[in-house]
Amino acid sequence: MKYPIGILLSLSLLMLSCGGLNTKMTGSWTNTELLNTNQYGSVFIEVMGPSPQIKNKLESNLAAEARQRGLKSIEGNKVFKSSFFTSETPSKEQVLEKIRSTGMETIFTVYLKDKETVTRYVPGTTTYAPAGFGYYRNYYGYYTNFYQVAQQPGYYQNTNVYYVESNLYDVKNEELLWSAQSKTYNPQSAENFVEGYTQAVINQLLKDGVLQKDKVDK
DSSP: OOOBTTTTTOOOOOOOSSSSOOEEEEEEEEOHHHHHHOBOOEEEEEEEOSOHHHHHHHHHHHHHHHHHTTOEEEEHHHHSOGGGOOSSOOOHHHHHHHHHTTTOSEEEEEEEEEEEEEEEEEOOEEEEEEOOGGGGGSHHHHHHHSEEEEEEOOEEEEEEEEEEEEEEEETTTOOEEEEEEEEEEOOSSHHHHHHHHHHHHHHHHHHTTSOOSSOOOO
16 A cells, blocks of 8 residues: 655654754755655665664664554665675666665665864853942942952864755656755764754655654554
């Protein structure tokens, strides 16, 4: 049984384990013509880097959430074993043949495009606290003691920024169905990166009308 594209990859929102949302979407594009004229009921999920730990965790999360919606899904790490990659890089035809052999109708890719460290200066602060009432007794005492000063010196802060691109393709004709770019700031762990990215990208898919919130009844 197939479901409209509005159901495809309809993943539940995940709560961040550490702090607030650390991923921001910077742009997206939707192929409304193809999405409105085609139906898809399965997805092949392929995360390209940045590490096996993040790749496997993110693919597993996305695939599991898709299956909870009644959709067929396969993780890239279950298909592309290390034995598939020899001394020579597989050709485009070999990769597509492998994906098409799974029977999946779409490909959802996550690609870490770049990483940079941004250094910024955080200015110091000065806090004034009124002194005791006794200093009002003469002008000089008032003038010199009315404010007690607490100073916090400025410092330099480094922020690690990860640039990620997410794409959804039609397997049959390789047409791009949806694309988005995002930035992730200072992930505290692999888990934090996965959860922050997942929440942000799903919110964007919902906003763009590619997904629907409700799960599919089994």
